Amino acid sequence: MRQVVSWASGACVGFVRACAVTVVSMLVPAVWAAAVAWGIWWGAANPWSWVGPLVLVCVGTLALSRPVCRTVRHLVAKWTATTVPAGYRQAAPVTQLSTGYWWNGRSYERTRRDALLDQRTRNRWRDPATWRDLRFTAIVPFTAGVVAAVPPAGIAVAVLGLGRPDLAPRLAGVLGLVVAIASAPYAWRPVEPVAVRFLRPSPAMLLAGRVDELTAQRADTTVAQAAEIRRIERDLHDGAQARLVGLGLSLATAEKLMETDPERARALLREARAGATASLTELRELVRGINPPVLNERGLVDAVRAFALDSPLETTVDADVRGPLDPPVEAALYFGIAELAANAAKHAHATRARISLTQDDTGLAVEVEDDGRGGAAMRPGGGLEGLRRRLAVFDGTVEITSPDGGPTRVRMMVPCASS
């Protein structure tokens, strides 16, 4: 009984979906049919009778192709969880220049309206996605549309046939009903493979998108590196370098005073020694900021263990890492972990943290979990966003689960060849 109910509900849902697919995919052919009907009504002898329908076909197809494709994408995503990326070209911002003219990324225009209009038509004609949409609207009625039309057509035949008194139409009506019910759960399904095959951005467009992404990453990395070098230069200049100059001066003075005032010379030497210690401490801090020494000496796992020992949080570390990793990846992950632990202590008020590193054939996964109050999220310009961008350079990803009230769990994933 339950099976029958579930099958019936499946059939109902399938029928509704098939109807939706039929309506969407047959919209453009309906316009074509209307144009043909219009032409016939005007009469084939009148030469003007061809112009009106032709204009209707062109304008109708162009105007409907994008909404039809958008609806198909939406329906496919909703029903099958398969996302078909749209891949339309993004319009460049329209800006007014100092000359008063407007620049839309391609051409100068006298007014903003002209610039936008030019940009829109240009995008419409130049965007390969537009042509792909047109192709899809031409293909879909004859593939997914035809199949999806079977259940509604069967029901239509049944309604018409069963109302007649004769036997033959009644038989046809029964047959239509059987076909409609049997095909209802499956008839809408071809829309997914057709959409995936014909509506997906081409490899060239995916590549173009990837190039944009990489360009942005390169810009990020370059800026971050330049800032880091400036910081190191400034720290060296203001700190250690200045101290060493002072040290040299103290020693020179002590050398001069050695004979005449040994007591003051000794005091100066003591001062010089303290200065040398202080500059060493400063240099050590600086080096640690660039790359923690244990990371250089022992690699990521021991560096994380050493970090856990120093951390104010009660931190446990589980590690299952086989191969050696590339130093830049190690450094990015190490500083990522350090940042997450600092967040846990500072923002989430956590007392415990668990860090686990696991490596499998696809890559290295690092998970940092704390017992804090949660509510962490990726905000533009925030620390987690910065972490995501730093890992993106290595095609790495960051996932955050942090419900209000905690616990926060952050998973960093970096692909790497297994050794």
Place this chain on the structure above:
Amino acid sequence: MRVLVAEDLYLLRDGMVRLIEAYGHEVVATAATGPETLDALLKWRPDVSVVDVRMPPDQSDEGLRAALAARAEVPGLPVLILSQHVEQLYARELLADGAGGIGYFLKESVFDGGQFVDALERVAGGGTAMDPAVIAKLLAGGSATRRLGGLTEREHAVLALMAEGLSNQAIGRRLFLSDSAISKYTTSMFGKLGITDDEAGNRRVLAVLAYLNNP
């Protein structure tokens, strides 16, 4: 005292040799790489050796590993490790065997020749010598503070100085306390850390280990 100096930077190695000889000790050998250090340690069996953590050929923790390998072969071989930076992880690894005769100092400690040679002598005698910076870092570390929650502030201070390797008299002088007061503190401290009187090992080393070891 027969000393071995293992350090890859010529200037620092030469400086240390001169400093040690200025205090009237004999430098029997020097080494500049990890493997050389291990060979020299096993060949000369010096009364004490000074070993840099980071050495060629890998510029990783070669010196530390040579020292640990030599101590695995010759238990209790006195080694004073010199490092550019404080690492709890390394200090733990050195103290893990509980045999004593271990020191862990920051490189700038050699600036104070007297203190440095004093530490060398303590290590040669089988004691521990920890740089105050190392101890400060160990005591500041989150896990250590929690484990030592049972100690009073004064006992904490005594333990820190003990870990540096100071004797009871020296600790008393530093804290302006009498010898009997110090021994009272150490007894109660050993009790709280679960170290009994009849423990065969070096109680001072064990006390340091008590907060280094995981709970």
